[in-house]
Amino acid sequence: MPTAILTEESMRDQLLDAVEQVFYARGIQAANMSELRDAAGLPLRRIYQLFPSKDELIVAFLRRRHDRLMAMLEAQVAAADSPEDRVLALFAHLDAWFREPSFRGCPWTNAYCELGPTNPAVAAEVDHHELEHRALVTRVVLDAGYSPEIADVVYLLIAGAVTTAGVQHSLDAAVQARHGVRILLASSQAEVALTT
Amino acid sequence: MPTAILTEESMRDQLLDAVEQVFYARGIQAANMSELRDAAGLPLRRIYQLFPSKDELIVAFLRRRHDRLMAMLEAQVAAADSPEDRVLALFAHLDAWFREPSFRGCPWTNAYCELGPTNPAVAAEVDHHELEHRALVTRVVLDAGYSPEIADVVYLLIAGAVTTAGVQHSLDAAVQARHGVRILLASSQAEVALTT
DNA sequence: TCGCGATGAGAATGATCATTCTCAGTCGGC
DNA sequence: GCCGACTGAGAATGATCATTCTCATCGCGA
Structure with a gap:
């Protein structure tokens, strides 16, 4: 059959x-x-x-969306030409996402706010997403030769842009975050140039 | 009576x-x-x-917390010595907040994720908070002589730190964000120094 | 053609919860 | 000391919703 x-x-x-x-x-x-x-x-x-149960549906929903996001990010990062472009590709992805009419914030943050405190399975799935996503961002930044501290800041800018775009419906959040990242990367390269 | x-x-x-x-x-x-x-x-x-109704209780909860937060931020900012310290005071406040054992993310983001799409009164109250909070941050950064673009980035770093601290239970988020802000402000001052 | 195992559509169940109601007690004014 | 309005404690109501059940129907192998 x-x-x-x-x-x-x-x-x-x-x-x-x-x-x-x-x-x-x-x-x-x-x-x-x-x-x-x-x-x-x-x-x-x-x-x-x-x-x-509905709970298993929720977890499947989060997992499926996570897998798709990670694959898309890996592809877009891989398509960039230089290590620095790979960092900026993360923000190009954000910008396109925020401009989708259906955009309504980060599915994992949303799920965590809604259910995290009362639903351990959902909390674990969100955790899993956050860890993998942060690991990807960190890897891209480190591979481009920047410090872990810079990677942390880049991650915070991504998180802040997603939250702000979601709650404030601010379409410019990705552009603003990318502006910050450019300054950050430039100043970090200046440092490297000075010390080498 | x-x-x-x-x-x-x-x-x-x-x-x-x-x-x-x-x-x-x-x-x-x-x-x-x-x-x-x-x-x-x-x-x-x-x-x-x-x-x-419970709905009015929710709105009152958000409003009361908003009023308290704004008053506290104004006080801490006012207590700082230099304009630059006023910007950094925002992050000192975040750091203390994240370390409170009861910290569980941003009440307004949480409320918005839970109820925003279905409850216009809650959505409006969250909007009100976001606007006022962002206006305060922007004012502090502009008063210190930085550009509106820098203010946007500072705001995104604050938003990212709060989200990350809430979802990932990362106690270091405020310190990481402050590190980013320091680089940002320093490089912005360098620019000003170059052009003047 | 016959019968059985699975199917679809939607009704029944049981739990949870916001909101309202009951009722016995209590307090202030006279 | 007495009456009426108000109070607290918790039960009743009515709605919503996840989950399960019923039953008439269908596809398929013998």
Whole structure:
């Protein structure tokens, strides 16, 4: 019965597509299972066959989005020409993201604020995302020859831009953050130039 | 009946003290009215006399905390000796805040993530806070002689530090952000020195 | 053609929670 | 000392929602 297996896969994808859209647009708690059913076009019975509870759906949503983000970031970073451009590519990605009409802040921060204090599984998934994302940013900055302290600042600028864009609907946050990073990198190179 | 008025005031304070603690520690949606009643030591009936709905309690919580934060920031900024120290005082405040054991992220970001998409009154209150807070930061940076672009970056660093400290429980976020600001300010002064 | 295992659609269940109501007690004014 | 308005404590209400259940139907192998 290969058909059954294939359809299970496609139903899972169809469900997670809908879940991503609804959870992200409306908030996780505000989205109820009936809404997910309507958006996914699948009966509740089937949804519960695929994921035994809403909590597991939340974790799957966060994980899937994380995997996609990380792959996209790796690709965009890899496509940049110079190590410094790799750092700036992170901000180009942010800028494009903020300008998507559906942008509504960081899915992991949102989930953590909504559920973190009461839902350990969600908190763990958010933790996992934050660690991997921060590790990627740090690696890109270190590979470009800057110090760990600079990497921390770059990370904070990214986090600040995402939060500010999400809460204040400020489309310029990525540009402003990139401006800060440029100054930072230039001054750090000046330091290196002085000491070498 | 001045006694009655006085007691109403003190009951309101007692209630809002408890509400602040419970909403902030457990999350707004996770905290139910019975919990608030227990924490405040007031009957539900009285709570509803003081605030006709949980929504109004949420807005009052955010507003009270906002007023206190702004007053504290103004005081700490005013106490600093030089304009540059006034900028750095913002980060000293962050550092102390992050190290409070009860620290659990930014109350306004938390509220916005939890309720913003579904509760216009909360969204408006968060907006109000963000605008005033950002205006204060911008004013302090401009008064120290830096450019609006620098003020934007300083603001993003503050936002990033708060988010990162909240989600990643990173106690060093304020120190890292201050490091970034120092570089930023120094390089901006160098520019000014070069052009004047 | 027959019967069975799974399916879809939506109703039932049980829990949680904001909000309101009940009722027995209490206090201030007379 | 007495009456009426108010109070506290907690139960009742009504809504919402995750999760489960019912049942009529369907696809498929024999």
